[in-house]
Amino acid sequence: MSERMDSATEAFVTHRNLLFTVAYELLGSAADAEDVLQEAWLRWADVDLDTVRNQRAYLVQITTRQALSRLRTLGRRKESYVGPWLPEPLLTAPDVAEDVELADSVSMAMLLVLETLTPTERAVFVLREVFALEYDEIAEAVDKNQDAVRQIAHRARSHVAARRPRGLVTAAESRGAVEAFKHAVETGDLQNLLDLLAPDVVLLGDGGGVKQAVPRPVVGADKVGRLLSAGLPKLPGDVVVEPVQINGHPALIVRINGEIDDVVALRLDNGLITGLYVVRNPEKLSRVEQETPVTR
Incomplete structure (x- = not known):
């Protein structure tokens, strides 16, 4: 039992920053992302690791499901928010800017674009375009079939492309x-x-x-x-x-x-x-x- 928990803990710690980033991109809130990670850990701790083929994808799927659930609660909070709602800003290391796609995906501008998507569209877009999950892995995370996920991904890409900043900025x-x-x-x-x-x-x-x-x-x-x-x-x-x-x-x-x-x-x-x-x-x-x- 102790050895299994050690393996589960090691895997979770290895991917923790990734999982936080997934949750944050879906929620725009670091505080809520941390809560999601707590919930994801509780579910991961009960998983039989021998049945998990890809630990990274499985952990992302768990985190995404919890984030989608939290996103609905967050949506209700935003409805009663006083004045404009903006994402919670993060102080990031200089090397984040070197990964252009990552920096673009966590930018305040992009997070506001993602706010215009439905929760499922947001999850599919982030998992596919930012974290490069396969369609079958995304389907597991959002509880849709692969054909539906492909259609959602296409729709989300078009939506984001029309609203994201125009032209690369160095x-x-x-x-x-x-x-x-x-x-x-x-x-x-x-x-x-x-x-x-x-x-x-x-x-x-x-x-x-x-x-x-x-x-x-x-x-x-x-x-x-x-x-x-x-x-x-x-x-x-x-x-x-x-x-x-x-x-x-x-x-x-x-x-x-x-x-x-x-x-x-x-x-x-x-x-x-x-x-x-x-x-x-x-x-x-x-x-x-x-x-x-x-x-x-």
Whole structure:
């Protein structure tokens, strides 16, 4: 019994970062992803390992089922959420950005695109496109037959392709945009800000009803530029804007008197900022003090 548990524990620990990443991409919440992993472990501990052909795929299937169940609960919570809901930002290691597909899949922009899919579409897309599971393995995870999974995958790919950022952005371009944005916001230079913003840029703020944030999306370069140029330079206290890696991409942490006030993530399209995601809800800022490992 002890030897079997040791083997089960070793397998789970080996794949834990992968399983967290799967759950996080399905949920957009690190706290909920951790809860899913606890539930997945309890089920994995009862499995007869001799019957498992592919431990990685089996663990991903268990995690996906638990995440889908949690996703329905999360959906109900979002319906009563105060103001726009944004994913929980993660401080990530620099090497995450080197895996372009992984970094794209965990980016704030992509997580918001995934929010527009149904739970099953989201699971099928993530398992196939990000983690390269076979269709039969995905079918087990989502309780569908393979033909249905293939159709769902095709539909989800088309949906995501129409909404994901247009054109590849290099890490250097992202860093340059973040540095330029940081300087423009710190100085309140409206013209420099407007030069960085796409005409149809959208700013979303998530305060969760706890911290003040824009109650609805702010759309358009002029409105967003004026809001930003009037904001940061006038904040009370000692304000420090720190460039960091959030969800595999350059972003900013704003500290006031040493305390994290918010995280600002950017979406870039063709060299311009098309999305600004400002997370102020304190309950969503616990994962930006130390790096969270994500992998695939």
